[in-house]
Amino acid sequence: MIKVSIHITLKEGVLDPQGKAVAGSxxxxxxxxxxxxxxxxLxxxxxxxxxxxxxxxxxxxxxxxANPVIENYRYTIEEGIVQ
Structure with missing residues (x-):
């Protein structure tokens, strides 16, 4: 079994209204x-x-x-995961 963790973030310059709301809070x-x-x-x-x-x-x-127009992604792969 393999575990994959995918991190998706907005590209620089793309407005992040959710981020603005969190910052305000x-x-x-x-x-x-x-x-x-x-x-x-994640x-x-x-x-x-x-x-x-x-x-x-x-x-x-x-x-x-991911939406490659406005988002970046990166991922890690962990092999040998036992559940």
Whole structure:
């Protein structure tokens, strides 16, 4: 079994209204000094077919999990995960 962690973030220059809302709330709650907040996604997959994992994850990200026009993604692969 393989565990894949995919981190998806907005590209620089893309407005992040959710990040702005979080930043405003942190300031309201008294957490001073927070300059900028960017909100992203973490998607974790467990895959039992280990053939061509990197190519398959790339295809998953490009076709469904990330919007390559406005988002960047990176992933890590951990082999030998026992559940």
């Amino acid at each position: 942190l300031t309201t709650l008294g957490f001073a000094g927070v300059e900028d907040v960017r909100v992203g996604k 998607i974790e997959l467990t895959i039992n077919d280990t053939d061509n994992v990197e190519a398959r994850v790339e295809e998953m990200c490009a076709k469904l999990l």
